Amino acid sequence: xxxxxxxxxxxxxxxxxYLCLRGTTFSxxxxxxxxxxxxxxxxxxxxxxxxxxxPILKHSEQITDPLPxxxxxxxxVIGFAMTAFAVILAMRARADLGNDHVDGTPPSxxxxxxxxxxxx
Amino acid sequence: xxxxxxLPILLPSLVGILLILPPFANHLRMQRWFTxxxxxxxxxxxxxxxxxxxxxxxxxxxxxWHPPFGIMLLADRLSALLVLLTAVLxxxxxxxxxxxxxxxxxxxxxxxLFQIMGxxxxxxxxxxxxxxxxxxxxxxxxxxxxxxxxxKEKTKASFHYITLNLIGSAFFLIALGTLxxxxxxxxxADMSNxxxxxxxSGQIIAKAGGMLLLVVFGLKSAMLPLQFWLxxxxxxxxxxxxxxxAIMTKVGLYSIYRVFGGIFGETAxxxxxMAHGWIWPLAIATLVFGMLGALAxxxxxxxxxxxxxxxVGTLLLTFVVxxxxxxxxxxxxxxxxxxxxxxxxxxxxxxxxxxxxAQDRFVVSRPMAQGKPLGILYMIAAIAVVGLPPLSGFIGxxxxxxxxxxxxxxxxxWGTVLVSxxxxxxxxxxxxxxxxxxxxGSKPGSETAHPLQWTAIVLLLSASPLLTIFAGPVxxxxxxxxxxxxxSHEFVLQIIDxxxxxxxxxx
Numbered sequence: 001x002x003x004x005x006x007x008x009x010x011x012x013x014x015x016x017x018y019l020c021l022r023g024t025t026f027s028x029x030x031x032x033x034x035x036x037x038x039x040x041x042x043x044x045x046x047x048x049x050x051x052x053x054x055p056i057l058k059h060s061e062q063i064t065d066p067l068p069x070x071x072x073x074x075x076x077v078i079g080f081a082m083t084a085f086a087v088i089l090a091m092r093a094r095a096d097l098g099n100d101h102v103d104g105t106p107p108s109x110x111x112x113x114x115x116x117x118x119x120x
Numbered sequence: 121x122x123x124x125x126x127l128p129i130l131l132p133s134l135v136g137i138l139l140i141l142p143p144f145a146n147h148l149r150m151q152r153w154f155t156x157x158x159x160x161x162x163x164x165x166x167x168x169x170x171x172x173x174x175x176x177x178x179x180x181x182x183x184x185w186h187p188p189f190g191i192m193l194l195a196d197r198l199s200a201l202l203v204l205l206t207a208v209l210x211x212x213x214x215x216x217x218x219x220x221x222x223x224x225x226x227x228x229x230x231x232x233l234f235q236i237m238g239x240x241x242x243x244x245x246x247x248x249x250x251x252x253x254x255x256x257x258x259x260x261x262x263x264x265x266x267x268x269x270x271x272k273e274k275t276k277a278s279f280h281y282i283t284l285n286l287i288g289s290a291f292f293l294i295a296l297g298t299l300x301x302x303x304x305x306x307x308x309a310d311m312s313n314x315x316x317x318x319x320x321s322g323q324i325i326a327k328a329g330g331m332l333l334l335v336v337f338g339l340k341s342a343m344l345p346l347q348f349w350l351x352x353x354x355x356x357x358x359x360x361x362x363x364x365x366a367i368m369t370k371v372g373l374y375s376i377y378r379v380f381g382g383i384f385g386e387t388a389x390x391x392x393x394m395a396h397g398w399i400w401p402l403a404i405a406t407l408v409f410g411m412l413g414a415l416a417x418x419x420x421x422x423x424x425x426x427x428x429x430x431x432v433g434t435l436l437l438t439f440v441v442x443x444x445x446x447x448x449x450x451x452x453x454x455x456x457x458x459x460x461x462x463x464x465x466x467x468x469x470x471x472x473x474x475x476x477x478a479q480d481r482f483v484v485s486r487p488m489a490q491g492k493p494l495g496i497l498y499m500i501a502a503i504a505v506v507g508l509p510p511l512s513g514f515i516g517x518x519x520x521x522x523x524x525x526x527x528x529x530x531x532x533x534w535g536t537v538l539v540s541x542x543x544x545x546x547x548x549x550x551x552x553x554x555x556x557x558x559x560x561g562s563k564p565g566s567e568t569a570h571p572l573q574w575t576a577i578v579l580l581l582s583a584s585p586l587l588t589i590f591a592g593p594v595x596x597x598x599x600x601x602x603x604x605x606x607x608s609h610e611f612v613l614q615i616i617d618x619x620x621x622x623x624x625x626x627x
Binding site for chain 1: 249253256260263267270271272275276278279280282283286287289290293294296297298300301306
């Protein structure tokens with residue numbers, strides 16, 4: 001279970017970071033979303049993984065640490081609000097600047113074509 | 121239990137919420153006076169807090185859940201000092217904003233107050249996760265404030281700023297998860313206690329988590345190589361917002377003091393001073409980078425932004441030299457640099473408005489309508505920020521230089537700080553010459569500064585001579601405040617012990 005969990009967190013994080021490094025605002029926003037998912041999962045696991053354990057006393061034999069669950073809840077709410085803001089800002093940037101490049105000015109078409117020529 | 125420690129958080133949040141409700145939402149004049157009134161009261165509360173905490177630190181237990189399990193606020197000299205600094209800066213920035221920026225978009229004042237709430241919360245909290253929450257509050261308010269008024273430059277700068285900070289927040293959470301996984305607590309005082317009893321295998325993980333926190337706080341405080349966002353962002357922000365942002369890098373620095381001075385400081389056993397070896401070269405590099413930026417800056421706002429980076433580098437240096445014993449000098453410099461750069465941002469805006477199309481770029485332009493008073497204020501601000509006698513910058517830098525005692529530290533610190541002062545002097549003389557003397561024609565524009573704007577700039581700048589006159593008591597206080605980084609944690613631990621003793625008696 002730990003391995004699968006760790007792999008999920010790792011894959012989500014690396015995909016998120018890859019997408020954040022892309023040049024268009026849409027992929028950056030997607031990347032931020034993936035990153036916040038992976039962070040939430042990671043935070044959840046910081047109280048150790050346990051099966052069939054309630055975070056409340058006297059409800060089951062085993063108990064698990066309730067604090068990470070509270071932390072994750074907070075992190076989800078904050079992450080959600082921040083993502084919403086980033087989406088709106090990305091749309092605003094698209095409208096204000098006329099393109100969806102993260103720097104506001106995409107490398108000109110000519111330049112990209114030249115680079116393609118070099119490669120081939 | 122006194123409610124004093126939570127007032128600096130409650131007051132701005134309640135007034136902020138009140139101002140977005142119907143009777144006030146469309147009533148700009150009411151919003152203005154309520155905000156200025158609230159910030160004035162905040163200054164008084166902060167002074168009261170400072171006086172009280174100078175006797176003994178205050179702990180505020182939220183919801184009655186005792187530490188280390190519940191969240192607590194910790195007000196000691198250090199946090200009270202920074203809360204007072206925030207209140208003074210915020211009052212002047214809001215005063216300046218009352219003349220023009222309030223009309224460029226809706227909800228300027230509520231956003232402003234929410235940002236103050238976040239900043240004060242970050243200074244007062246004693247819990248690492250709560251620090252994250254307050255960071256997010258101040259950040260989301262700052263996102264909205266940054267883009268307030270609109271415009272292409274602001275949108276561009278905002279997207280970078282927000283993306284970087286969101287990634288920073290993700291790292292912050294990963295770091296907190298790692299630390300909680302190994303230490304089993306998020307109360308900062310309790311963390312400092314548990315670090316000492318870690319197994320070697322846990323120490324490595326805790327170290328990784330701690331160093332990740334350095335990345336996060338480095339991003340907030342603009343430490344090289346995480347400072348590239350700062351000049352553009354601060355130059356794009358409207359003047360009162362940029363002035364308020366002068367305290368934002370200090371929130372990052374404060375967190376570095378608390379985490380790497382308090383938790384991983386001299387009491388941390390084998391993890392003691394674990395970040396100092398990294399901060400030392402990075403601080404020098406930040407300083408050097410800031411001076412190059414200052415020399416290359418094409419406009420006064422960019423020049424001021426680079427002065428912020430220089431001050432961050434200097435403050436990081438005072439944190440690491442002499443095993444942290446120079447921090448008191450650093451705090452004096454922190455007060456000075458925050459207020460003076462805040463004033464410079466306001467001044468730069470006024471110069472920009474009065475120069476018309478040339479804005480604040482260092483090019484030939486028409487004369488300013490109020491060139492003489494602005495020139496005098498510019499000279500005072502430049503003398504203060506560069507660090508020439510007789511103003512507070514000189515005393516601050518002198519204290520910083522005295523802080524280094526070992527020859528090797530002295531070589532690096534004296535070299536970089538003195539050369540950076542010289543280069544800043546060159547940059548500001550060149551800027552002043554271009555702004556005030558390279559004129560075309562003799563017909564000045566019609567824009568003049570509002571009395572509120574004059575008041576705000578003069579109030580902020582008067583901090584510099586005041587800090588010079590009262591340098592004695594202020595430095596004595598900052599020395600005591602610097603000791604609180606470690607002492608407060610011991611105080612909290614005593615309270616936790618008392619609580620545990622009480623509970624074991626009860627059973």
